[in-house]
Amino acid sequence: MSQKTFKITVLPGDGIGPEVIRQAIATIKEVEKKYEYKFELSEALIGGCAIDAHGVPLPDSTLEQCKNSDAVLLGAVGGAKWDTLPGHIRPEAGLLAIRAGLGLFANLRPAIIYSSLKNASPLRADIVKDGIDIMVVRELTGGIYFGKRGRTAVEGMGEAAYDTEMYSVGEVERIARVGFESAMKRNKILTSVDKANVLESSRLWREVVIKMSKDYPEVTLNHMYVDNAAMQLVRNPMQFDVIVTSNMFGDILSDEASMITGSIGMLPSASIGAGTLGLYEPIHGSAPDIAGQDKANPIATILSVAMMMRYSCGLENVAKDIEVAVERVLEKGYRTGDIVSEGTELVGTMKMGSLITSEISK
Ligand SMILES: NC(=O)C1=CN([C@@H]2O[C@H](COP(=O)(O)OP(=O)(O)OC[C@H]3O[C@@H](n4cnc5c(N)ncnc54)[C@H](O)[C@@H]3O)[C@@H](O)[C@H]2O)C=CC1
Ligand SMILES: CC(C)CC(=O)C(=O)O
C-alpha cells in the first residue's frame, strides 16, 4: 500500500538552531527507514539568516512554503548581531509573524520530568519524587506581543514607550477550549493563570474561562494569579495538570517549568491552530553562548519531532517510539552539559542525536 508523503518545511534559524535541527532531521530520516513513511523535507529561511539574505525576518516565500506543508519544524532565531535593528525587522518579529501567519493560536509545552533526570532538577528530591507532568497551554497569537506599541513622551519624564495587552472573547474562548480539551485527556485539572486582581484583560479572560467551564463539568478549574503560579511551580509543581494562560505569562512560566524538569534543552512545543498544520520547535532560543560548540541539547527539538508526528501526521506510534528512544538514552546515562551530573556520561549535540536515532532503529 502506498504511504502518504508528509511535506515538512524545516526552518533551522540562527545560533544553535541549525545544530539541533540537524539531529531532528536525522531522527526523521531514521523514522523513514524504520517505518517506510515518507517525509519530503525542504529548508527555508527565518530570523537573522533571513534578514542577512533578504532584509526581512520572514520572507513571503518562507511563509508560502510553510502554508503548503503538512508541518513546520523550527530551530530558533535571534542573536546579538541583529539586536539593534528596529523591532519589526528583528529575528523575533519573524517568529511572531509565522505563528500569526499560519493561524497557530495555541502553543502546547509539555513539562515532564524523566525518572532518570530527577537529580538534574534544581528542586529538592522530595518535591519531584512523584514526577512532574504539566501541560502548559499558551495563547500564541494575541496579547501584549501583538498589541499596539510605540514611543511617546511623558511631560517632565522624557521619552516613553508602551505595549498593549488586549484579548477578545473569541481569542480567550478558543485557547480555553484547547486547555479544557487537554485537561479532559489528562487528569482533568485546569489552572487558568492570569493577573485579574490588576489587569482588565485578565478579568475578561477569567470571565470567559468560567463561562466555558460549564461545558466541562468533569474538569476541576482553578484560577491563579501569575505571581503565585511562578512561586507554586517551584513550591509544589505536582499540583498542576494543565495550565492555560496568555502569551507572555505562558512564555515566562514555561521557561520556569522547563528548568524544574532539568533543563530548557528538554522541552518541546507544538503550535497548533484550527487545522492539522502545526509548527514544532524547542521552547528555548538560539543560545548564542553555546552556539557552534556541539554543546546544545538536541532533545527538545527531537521531542518536537515526536509532537509533529502526533499532532500533524497522526502517527502516534512513531511519536511514542521517539519518546521512548529519548528515555532509553537518558536511562543509559548519556547527558549533554545542561543535564550532566555525577555518574553520567557527558556527550555533545551530535553524539546525543546519534544515540537517539540508534535507539529508534531498534
Ligand atoms: N523560539 C525562539 O526562536 C526564541 C528565540 N530567542 C532568542 O534567542 C536569543 C538568546 O536568548 P536567551 O534569552 O539567551 O534564551 P535561550 O533560550 O537561547 O538561552 C537561555 C540559556 O539556556 C541555555 N540553553 C538554551 N537552549 C539550550 C539547549 N538546547 N541546550 C543547552 N542549553 C541551552 C543557553 O545556553 C542559555 O544559557 C535571543 O536573541 C532571543 O531573542 C529566545 C527564546 C525563544
Ligand atoms: C520571540 C519570543 C516570543 C520567543 C519566545 O521566547 C518563545 O516563544 O518562547
Ligand SMILES: [Mg+2]
Ligand atoms: Mg520563550
